[in-house]
Amino acid sequence: MSVTTRPGGRSARVRAAVHRAVQELLAENQVEAVTLPVIANRAGVHPTTVYRRWGSLSDLLNEVATSRFSGDIVVPDTGTLREDLERWVVDVSTDLTDPDTVAIMRAALGAGPSGGCACVGDRHEQLEAILERERSRGGDVPDVQTAADTLLSPLYYRVMFTTQPMDPEWARGLVRNLLQLAESTV
Numbered sequence: 002m003s004v005t006t007r008p009g010g011r012s013a014r015v016r017a018a019v020h021r022a023v024q025e026l027l028a029e030n031q032v033e034a035v036t037l038p039v040i041a042n043r044a045g046v047h048p049t050t051v052y053r054r055w056g057s058l059s060d061l062l063n064e065v066a067t068s069r070f071s072g073d074i075v076v077p078d079t080g081t082l083r084e085d086l087e088r089w090v091v092d093v094s095t096d097l098t099d100p101d102t103v104a105i106m107r108a109a110l111g112a113g114p115s116g117g118c119a120c121v122g123d124r125h126e127q128l129e130a131i132l133e134r135e136r137s138r139g140g141d142v143p144d145v146q147t148a149a150d151t152l153l154s155p156l157y158y159r160v161m162f163t164t165q166p167m168d169p170e171w172a173r174g175l176v177r178n179l180l181q182l183a184e185s186t187v
Contacts, residue, residue, distance in 0.1 A: 018044040019051060023065045027104040032111055037061070059112035066109035067122065069102065076127050082135040082142065086176040089131060090152050093124060094167040097160045106161065124153055143183040151179040 022043035026035045037058055041048040055061040077088040096102060128149060132142040143151075152175050159165050 015044070015046055015050060015054070018046065019054075019061070020065050020068060023061065023108075024069075024101060024105065027108050028101050032104075032108045035108065062105075062109045062112040066105050069105050076130045076134075078134065082131070082140055083176060083180060085131045085134070086148075086152070086179065087173045089127065090156070090172045090176055091169045093153070094156055094169070094172040097156055098167055103160060106157075110161075121149075121153060121157070125149055128152070141183065143179060143186075147182070148179055151175060151182060 019040060022040045023035070026040060026043055035058070037051045037055070038048045040061070041051040044051070051061070055064065075092070077085045077092075079085050079088060097106075125145060129145045132145055132148060135142045142148075155175055156167065156172070159167055
């Protein structure tokens with residue numbers, strides 16, 4: 002008996018189509034208009050497929066957000082903590098200004114308590130990698146929570162709750178604040 006595998010498979014195609022449908026619908030509509038049946042229709046799959054695989058809109062939105070925020074930002078290695086953090090924070094701020102990114106974030110946050118984790122989990126891992134690299138070079142670094150509070154919180158607050166721009170110099174200023182805070186606690 003010969004077993005053949007399908008490259009990518011139906012499951013991968015369904016997942017990709019559903020994720021794409023969610024992103025398109027959120028870009029076109031208010032989050033309230035996006036439902037599992039509407040997503041299924043846009044993706045070209047039966048609604049029971051979506052319900053069986055994700056169970057709820059909240060679970061689907063969290064998966065889409067997690068997928069969206071995973072691996073898009075490269076962790077820089079410039080040789081210095083300041084330059085690594087500055088390059089990273091500017092990249093994150095640029096990513097957060099994309100209207101489609103903002104729509105996914107708002108939908109994930111509005112879908113339930115785990116939505117915030119879906120939007121920042123990978124960012125915390127990237128930040129930890131930058132800090133760990135500096136530790137391995139012998140540098141003193143703040144803990145990841147202090148770094149996240151000082152760098153990520155203002156970025157996410159600004160994009161979600163204000164209309165203020167996130168220009169690169171402002172973002173680099175967050176790094177200066179973090180490093181000054183770290184120096185004052187040593």
